[in-house]
Every structure is written in structure tokens, then in C-alpha cells.
Amino acid sequence: MLAIKLAYRNLIGAGLRTWLNVIVLSFSFLIIIWNRGIINGWDRQARNDTKNQEIGGGQYWHENYDPYDPFTLTDAHGIIHETLKSNDNFAPILITQATIYPGGRVQSILLKGIEPDQKILTFPTESLKSDIEEIPVMLGSRMAENNKLKIGDFVTVRWRDANGTFDAADAKVVHIFKTDVPTIDNGQMWVPLQRLQKMMQMDGEATLVVANQKITSAPDLPHWLFKDQDFLLKDFAELIKMKNVGGYIMWLFLLLLAWIAIFDTQVLSIFRRQKEIGTDIALGMTRGQVIRLFTVEGAMHGILAAILAAIYGGPLLYLQAVKGMSMPEGTDDMGIAIAETIYPYYSIGLIVVTALVVLITTTIVSFLPTRRISKMNPTDAIRGKIQ
Amino acid sequence: MMENNQLITIQNMAKDYPVGRGYFRALNDVNLTFKRGEFTGIVGPSGSGKTTLLNIIGSLDVPSEGKTTVLGQSIGELSHKKAAKLRNEHLGFIFQTYNLLPVYSVYENVEFPLLLLGKNAEERKKAVMDALEWVGLTDKLKSRPAQLSGGECQRVAVARAMVKKPKIVLADEPTANLDAENSHNILQTMEKMNSELKTTFIFATHDDKVKKYLHRKISLEDGRVVKDELVEGMGNG
Known part of the structure; x- marks a missing residue:
């Protein structure tokens, strides 16, 4: 609880530095969900259309x-x-x-x-x-x-x-x-x-x-x-599987960007905030508490990013789910079911899983550099001496 | 546990730092005791071992030889957690460069030690306001350290050290970055706290302005105590 309270204060107090990270992370969040939503929407529409117009039950x-x-x-x-x-x-x-x-x-x-x-x-x-x-x-x-x-x-x-x-x-x-x-x-x-x-x-x-x-x-x-339907949709399922691999690569790439942003911030924080870490220890924090504080700070970037993404991304994603995304000309000649307009489908599962994956991995990535704190000499840290 | 109000005892203490393949002895054969309510300065030139001694008393560092006992706890034998608990509950620190947390307001900086102690919101508010009243900064509650003068920053640091009413306050060159007027203000505030709360103050200083306020003066040279004297007329009746 203490770590959450202090981490929140630190993040809000850090102002622009926090918000820049949070904005970058929220973009990643949004694009991951959007990207998966498009594939899910296409999959759903194509399956429904194929069932309704070709293969029935x-x-x-x-x-x-x-x-x-x-x-x-x-x-x-x-x-x-x-x-x-x-x-x-x-x-x-x-x-x-x-x-x-x-x-x-x-x-x-x-x-x-x-x-x-x-x-x-x-x-x-x-x-x-x-x-x-x-x-x-x-x-x-x-x-x-x-x-x-x-x-x-x-x-x-x-x-x-x-x-x-x-x-x-x-x-x-x-x-x-x-x-x-x-x-x-x-x-x-x-x-x-x-x-x-x-x-x-x-x-x-x-x-x-x-x-x-x-x-x-x-x-x-x-x-x-x-x-049965599974057999008749086998080719399409294979194609979606292939597209999913591409989607996962994109997903991993975006996550990687988010991780780098967090990792970088954490490493930089630990270097720049050595004096603060030393002071925290002098005032009675254990090293474990300091590590927890920094880890929670990193993780909170993820939480704030999720909130921010929900605030500005929610309406955007909703709008696109309603209006759909026009596919470029020629895609309907690919021999597979692709609607002229794809309506992205964002399931609760997709949003929850993406949020959890981003939060858990950003927490892990936040934690890694903080292990350095445990090797710090507090007397040097208080003086801000680079270690 | 502590006879004659002795809060700190140091016996045959030495501290070595590794330098290249050898060691540099920063403190050598130090024997000292500190009682409750002392207003003591450790004086000496740069490199004489003042800060090292203060760090060991503050359980931020450990002695290489000898025994240092603070409030009945042997510093060399304390785990990280126990050392943190000792600092958290009984020790206050004041640093030359204030070491305020830059993203916190004045109120939040002073409140910080109380959060670590797990005090509830009401207790924290009262203690913080009392401490800030003591140092005369109740009008700067929401200011950030960057918006304060050096003197004000050090007053916040004093309030932060005193807010939990510790038994011992360790001040490392607290006036080195302050002008004469601010130095005297800070010292007077600390002296008042010392006399009202019986808090033990130990300063590391080579500032003549501080020396005037000390009740006891311990002189260090090359890591050895060369003089330990009570200052006449300074509450040593």
C-alpha cells in the first residue's frame, strides 16, 4: 500500500516525464488492441458470411x-x-x-x-x-x-x-x-x-x-x-492462423517498444535518482521497499497508460467498430472472404488479456533494473555519487 | 539497557575503505559515548572522518573493527532490515545538500518519514503541521523544493528530521550551503528542539558558525579523536 501511495506521488510529481512515457505506452496499448481487433473482426465477419452464404451448418x-x-x-x-x-x-x-x-x-x-x-x-x-x-x-x-x-x-x-x-x-x-x-x-x-x-x-x-x-x-x-463447419472453414482458419502470426509479430514489436520505454525510464531513474534512493534509505526505507517502490512506479506507467488509452482510445476504437475500416481495392480478389468494410471486433477477452500482458510484462521490465538498487552503497547514494 | 542515559557507545572503532589493492583507514581507535540531550559537534578538516563517523552512528555504514552501539543495538551486527527500522524509528538525518525529494511538496517531504512509520492520516497531519510551525514554513506547504531558497530547504529538512521526534538527529554539515543569517536561524531552531524535546543532536561540521552553538566538541584529525571537550557556558552547567 505504501509503495502504491509513494509511487503514485512520484509519478504525479514527475509531471511531463511521466506523461510522455504514459502517452507512448498508451499508443502501444491502443495499436495492439486495434491490430488484434481488425483481425478478429475480419475473422468473425468472414466466418459469418461464409456460413450464411456458402457452407451453412x-x-x-x-x-x-x-x-x-x-x-x-x-x-x-x-x-x-x-x-x-x-x-x-x-x-x-x-x-x-x-x-x-x-x-x-x-x-x-x-x-x-x-x-x-x-x-x-x-x-x-x-x-x-x-x-x-x-x-x-x-x-x-x-x-x-x-x-x-x-x-x-x-x-x-x-x-x-x-x-x-x-x-x-x-x-x-x-x-x-x-x-x-x-x-x-x-x-x-x-x-x-x-x-x-x-x-x-x-x-x-x-x-x-x-x-x-x-x-x-x-x-x-x-x-x-x-x-462440418470446422472442416469447411479449415482453409480460412489456416489463413487466419497465418495472419495471426503476423499479428503476433506486430504485437510483440509494439510490446517491445513499450518495454524499452519502461526499461529505459527505469534505468535512467535509478541513475538520476541515486540521491533520492540514498535519502529514502536514510529515512528508514529498506532496500526491498525501495525496489518495490520503483517496480510499482514502472507498473503504474502501465496502469496510467491503460486508463489514458481507455479515455482517448475507447471512443476512437468504438467509432471504428461502428463505422468500420474500408479495405483497399483489390483485396476482394484474393480468393478469401474479405468484406469491403471490416468492422473491428474488440472482445472483453482481447482487452483484458492485452491489459494483463502489458501490465505484467511492464512490471517485470520495471523490476529488472531495480535490482541494481540492492547493490548500491547508501552513503554514496546520498551524495549522488554515480555507482 | 542504557546506563546513565547513554544512547551511543563507540569502543575501539575503526573503519577501512578499500583503495586499489590496499585499504585506507578513515577512522582509527575511536572511543566515544553520547548521552540523551547532547548538542555535540564533530569537528575537523575535510577528510578527517566526520561524515564516516556520522554514517556509522546512523547505521548507513558499518565499522571494520570495534563495536558501535546505538540505542542498545550493535551497528555491525544489524541486518539491512533492522538497520532500516532503527533509522526509521529513532534517527533523523539532516544533510548538507538538504536531500529533499524533488517531486514532493514541502508537506509531502515532511510527511514522508511518518508514512514509513505507518502513522494514520490524522496523526501525520498534526505532526507535519507542528514540525512546519516549528521551522516557520506553514505558508509553504504546497511549494516544491525547487521553489524554495537554500535556507527554506534546510528548514524543511530539519522539519523532516524532527517530525517523528527521533531520539537522535545526525546533521552532516547542515549550514555549509547557507548564509550567516539562515545558518543562525537553523541552529537556533535545532537548539530549541534540543532543549524542549531533549533530542540528541550530533553535527559533523567545520563551520565556525555552528561551533558557537555546540555544548560539546569532538575534534577529529586523520580519523582519530584528538580532543573531546565540553564547552563552558553551553548548558553543561
């Missing part, structure tokens, strides 16, 4: 389906199991390779058939409800931009049906949707499921079936393998 894959090998698509289809026919809980998707000819060019794509009335994924499949003669197709904005397609445009689609026969027809772009999940956008066109089944002569068949996020169990079904 998990997917049943046809046993031959391998998303990394398009040649498996020829065999990766089968009659949808009875269990998976509930429109409220499942959304079947049939996938096939096709070729389109936009503006005289040739472009290989994936044709994906989905039920326009499905309720599992949150992208606008209802736009596919159409009575037109041509194939109504819906595509993402990246795909539309890459192929210079607009709503109302026609494009020739060629595909190979279940019997290996090539066929072709005109498709009409009925809707272009904007999504943060590039894996439902790049190189693919969405068509009504039944239309695709008919085109492919695969009535009642699908390549995969997306489950509702609310389902609590996924029974084993013959020829259909259930892939």
Missing part, C-alpha cells in the same frame, strides 16, 4: 466429390437422400463444369444449380424464379465484371450432360449479386436446380447438400459424407 458431399479436382464432378452426383429433402433444413446444389462465350471469348466455369426457394443460404436465389425460355442465371459481381456481363445480357453456355453429350443454350443474366465470399462468385454461374438437373439429365440429383445452421445432428447417410 455443414454440408453433405457426394462421396465422389472433391472440390479441388474438377474432374471428379462427372461422377460426383447422386439422388438426394430422403433425409436431405426437407426444404427447411437442407439446400441441395448440383455442380457441373461448363463453358461460356462472353463477348466472343471462351471461359470455363462451374454451373451451380440451386433451388430458388431455398431458405438455408442468404444470397438472393429467389431471383432465379423465372419463366423465360433462356436459362436464367445469377452471378456475383466479380464474375460479372470479369466477363463484362450485365443484368439482361445473354451469353451462350455449353455443357456436357450425364451421357457425355455436349449441349448448348443461351442464358440470360437475371441478377448480379454482391458478396464478400468469393468462393460463390468467381468463375461460377447459378441456375435453378431443376433446370440444371434437366439440362444434365440428372433428375433429383445433387453434388452436395447444404445443411441449416440450426441442425443439431448429422446422421451418417449412404454415399453422402457430412463435412
Whole structure:
């Protein structure tokens, strides 16, 4: 208690010297939290968007389906199991390779058939409800931009049906949707499921079936393998892990800056305040008490920095959490889910852990130079003689 | 514990400092006793060992030979903690360069020893105000040492030494940085405290202004006591 009281007095009494340190430390504090908040926000948003728009509560894959090998698509289809026919809980998707000819060019794509009335994924499949003669197709904005397609445009689609026969027809772009999940956008066109089944002569068949996020169990079904969210988000989790490593390096770097500031202040204090240390000892402080006093002083820099960071940083971080941070152009072509605007997410855990790590480490860093005090000769210290 | 009001006894004490491969003997064969209420000066030229003697009595240093007992405690045998407790409870220090804590106000500087003693806020306030009244600085409570004159700083140092009403006050060249008027003011204040509170004052000094106030004068030369005399007409009735 005494150490806290005296340390507080010393810090407040030291004025500008204290505040300069505290300001530097509070910057570090804030940037550490902000940096982690951005990655957390991106992770959260991307996971949510991917779950809502692509993977749902998990997917049943046809046993031959391998998303990394398009040649498996020829065999990766089968009659949808009875269990998976509930429109409220499942959304079947049939996938096939096709070729389109936009503006005289040739472009290989994936044709994906989905039920326009499905309720599992949150992208606008209802736009596919159409009575037109041509194939109504819906595509993402990246795909539309890459192929210079607009709503109302026609494009020739060629595909190979279940019997290996090539066929072709005109498709009409009925809707272009904007999504943060590039894996439902790049190189693919969405068509009504039944239309695709008919085109492919695969009535009642699908390549995969997306489950509702609310389902609590996924029974084993013959020829259909259930892939849970963790499995389906594995690639993304790996990427976030990699980004986290980068984030931790930044985090460590900022902490290092904070430590150096504290360490430097402490070393300087012990040199400059030798006379004061000697006087403290002469007035009856034990060396242990002096060491505690200096350590608490260092640690208090951390506490004051946390308070200061909360005062000016709290509103700043809140503002950014609400307004979000616009991502630079081009990041949505990276093949992973990145929203145009990332809303940083600062969890209580992040703030508490960061505060504890900064406080504990600054206390340790404060303590290290103070061990020198125990080697001081008090009679020399009183005279301010450099030791 | 202490016969005849003897607070300090020093027997055959010597102090050596390492110099190169050898030793320099700063004090040699010192034998002294100090009683309660003394107003004593240790005088002598620079390097005669005055400050060393004061530091050993103040348990800031330990003797190399002999025995020094302060308030019944052998200085050479005290642990760091016990030495700190002795200083905290019974000893007051006044330094030539005041040694005030620069970031504290006058009030906080004087309050500091009481915080170490664990006194409560009310006791501290009363004691600090009494001490500052004694030295005539109640109007400077909030000033920092940098805002005070040398004389005022030393008065704060005196108040800090006296605030806990110690049995012994050790003053190392307390007037060396002060002009004549301030020196006399400080000495008069200390003399008043000595007579009213029976606090033992031991000065290390070579200042003639101080010598006039001393009741007992111990002369040191090259680390040896060459003269130990009571000053006539100075309370030695």
C-alpha cells in the first residue's frame, strides 16, 4: 500500500516525464488492441458470411466429390437422400463444369444449380424464379465484371450432360449479386436446380447438400459424407492462423517498444535518482521497499497508460467498430472472404488479456533494473555519487 | 539497557575503505559515548572522518573493527532490515545538500518519514503541521523544493528530521550551503528542539558558525579523536 501511495506521488510529481512515457505506452496499448481487433473482426465477419452464404451448418458431399479436382464432378452426383429433402433444413446444389462465350471469348466455369426457394443460404436465389425460355442465371459481381456481363445480357453456355453429350443454350443474366465470399462468385454461374438437373439429365440429383445452421445432428447417410463447419472453414482458419502470426509479430514489436520505454525510464531513474534512493534509505526505507517502490512506479506507467488509452482510445476504437475500416481495392480478389468494410471486433477477452500482458510484462521490465538498487552503497547514494 | 542515559557507545572503532589493492583507514581507535540531550559537534578538516563517523552512528555504514552501539543495538551486527527500522524509528538525518525529494511538496517531504512509520492520516497531519510551525514554513506547504531558497530547504529538512521526534538527529554539515543569517536561524531552531524535546543532536561540521552553538566538541584529525571537550557556558552547567 505504501509503495502504491509513494509511487503514485512520484509519478504525479514527475509531471511531463511521466506523461510522455504514459502517452507512448498508451499508443502501444491502443495499436495492439486495434491490430488484434481488425483481425478478429475480419475473422468473425468472414466466418459469418461464409456460413450464411456458402457452407451453412455443414454440408453433405457426394462421396465422389472433391472440390479441388474438377474432374471428379462427372461422377460426383447422386439422388438426394430422403433425409436431405426437407426444404427447411437442407439446400441441395448440383455442380457441373461448363463453358461460356462472353463477348466472343471462351471461359470455363462451374454451373451451380440451386433451388430458388431455398431458405438455408442468404444470397438472393429467389431471383432465379423465372419463366423465360433462356436459362436464367445469377452471378456475383466479380464474375460479372470479369466477363463484362450485365443484368439482361445473354451469353451462350455449353455443357456436357450425364451421357457425355455436349449441349448448348443461351442464358440470360437475371441478377448480379454482391458478396464478400468469393468462393460463390468467381468463375461460377447459378441456375435453378431443376433446370440444371434437366439440362444434365440428372433428375433429383445433387453434388452436395447444404445443411441449416440450426441442425443439431448429422446422421451418417449412404454415399453422402457430412463435412462440418470446422472442416469447411479449415482453409480460412489456416489463413487466419497465418495472419495471426503476423499479428503476433506486430504485437510483440509494439510490446517491445513499450518495454524499452519502461526499461529505459527505469534505468535512467535509478541513475538520476541515486540521491533520492540514498535519502529514502536514510529515512528508514529498506532496500526491498525501495525496489518495490520503483517496480510499482514502472507498473503504474502501465496502469496510467491503460486508463489514458481507455479515455482517448475507447471512443476512437468504438467509432471504428461502428463505422468500420474500408479495405483497399483489390483485396476482394484474393480468393478469401474479405468484406469491403471490416468492422473491428474488440472482445472483453482481447482487452483484458492485452491489459494483463502489458501490465505484467511492464512490471517485470520495471523490476529488472531495480535490482541494481540492492547493490548500491547508501552513503554514496546520498551524495549522488554515480555507482 | 542504557546506563546513565547513554544512547551511543563507540569502543575501539575503526573503519577501512578499500583503495586499489590496499585499504585506507578513515577512522582509527575511536572511543566515544553520547548521552540523551547532547548538542555535540564533530569537528575537523575535510577528510578527517566526520561524515564516516556520522554514517556509522546512523547505521548507513558499518565499522571494520570495534563495536558501535546505538540505542542498545550493535551497528555491525544489524541486518539491512533492522538497520532500516532503527533509522526509521529513532534517527533523523539532516544533510548538507538538504536531500529533499524533488517531486514532493514541502508537506509531502515532511510527511514522508511518518508514512514509513505507518502513522494514520490524522496523526501525520498534526505532526507535519507542528514540525512546519516549528521551522516557520506553514505558508509553504504546497511549494516544491525547487521553489524554495537554500535556507527554506534546510528548514524543511530539519522539519523532516524532527517530525517523528527521533531520539537522535545526525546533521552532516547542515549550514555549509547557507548564509550567516539562515545558518543562525537553523541552529537556533535545532537548539530549541534540543532543549524542549531533549533530542540528541550530533553535527559533523567545520563551520565556525555552528561551533558557537555546540555544548560539546569532538575534534577529529586523520580519523582519530584528538580532543573531546565540553564547552563552558553551553548548558553543561
